[in-house]
Amino acid sequence: MRKLLSILWNSFRMALQELKVNKLRTFLSLFGITIGIFCIIGVLATVHSLESKVQSDVQSLGSNSIYIDKWEYSGGPDYPWWKFVNRPVPKYDEVKMIREKSGLAEYICYFNSVNTNVQAGNSQLNNVSIDGVSEEFNKIQTIDIGYGRYLNESEFLRGNPVCIIGYENADQLFGNAQKAVGQSVMFDKKKFDIIGVIAKQGSSMIGGYDYDHSIIVSYRSFASMYNVNSNNTQPYIMVKGKDNIPSTAMVDELEGIMRQIRKLSPxxxxxFALNDINVFSQQVSGFFGTVNIGGWAIAGLSLIVGAFGVANIMFVTVRERTSQIGLKKAIGAKSGTILTEFLLESAFLCIIGGVIGLFLVWVLATILSGVLPFPIAIAGNIVILAFTICVILGILSGIIPASIAAKMNPVVAIRSK
Structure with missing residues (x-):
């Protein structure tokens, strides 16, 4: 153990000495390693952080949930909107029918919304989303209440004129979101008392629910003010499956139920459209997997260039230390020890290049986190992967020069100086 630590220390010291004595040569040779590690960590960290944000936004739509709508959410340039525009919209009464017929659904909720102007005293906000929801909405969606409370069962049943308001709306209307609780807002000539403020959510990467700029009321309050079957509203039904129920099974069951409710012949x-949230999640994973492959390809080219640079350093180092190698072997150093020292020195050089690359990524991540709508985090497993690559690359780069050094004849090596 003591001998191994001595070899490690000597190899590390020689790597630092090489960097100190031949700064420009070593830096240029390690530059490829630095750029390669920068690309690997930068791409993986950015893609991982972006994927986590998008997946979080997708899951906020309701994990293991199916959206019943007239529209399919797949989109795309060839989206046949004409095929769906004349379909009937989902109706509130269908929620009860689905609940009676489904054996796989845990929660079912109706959702509808309109955009309108909202007033509070002398303040006004334009184009605010007014969302009418049924009782189990917060069982499917994650609604974090920052101040006040959520709607209770009695308010849902009676359709009381109360609401919960998004953080940004509350802040803009009352100057302070916390002050909104107990105040009232008016839209479309009806007054609603604010009983709760939704905790600040932040922007979404997929255009999902924007709770910061919404107002949520009960379905019955919503239906008393608006035509829920109008083209100006956006109704759909959310169905959350029971635990351990595959979404594909949910889709199959709901298709049969909806065809029965709509009285469709064979x-x-x-x-109607059944939009599976799990499919979106899989599509996101597939897309980011492709992006990762592209990042690895770019980084791989840089690492290959860096490997040749490190190999070049090691060949020069072996030539410069020929007499020193001969002296070591003359006083009893084994070929395996010489081989190990040079391999470790090569690995340490790559690690130094990797550390520089990691530092550059950290600087870039800090800057981008303040600009992008999501923080860029450098995960520990990514750092471990990068340093593992450095060690492997260092060993591969130094194995030929180290083998040459290990096979030297001590007498010839000493006389070569």
């Missing part, structure tokens, strides 16, 4: 096409 030859009729579906006049």
């Amino acid at each position: 030859t009729d096409e579906d006049n």
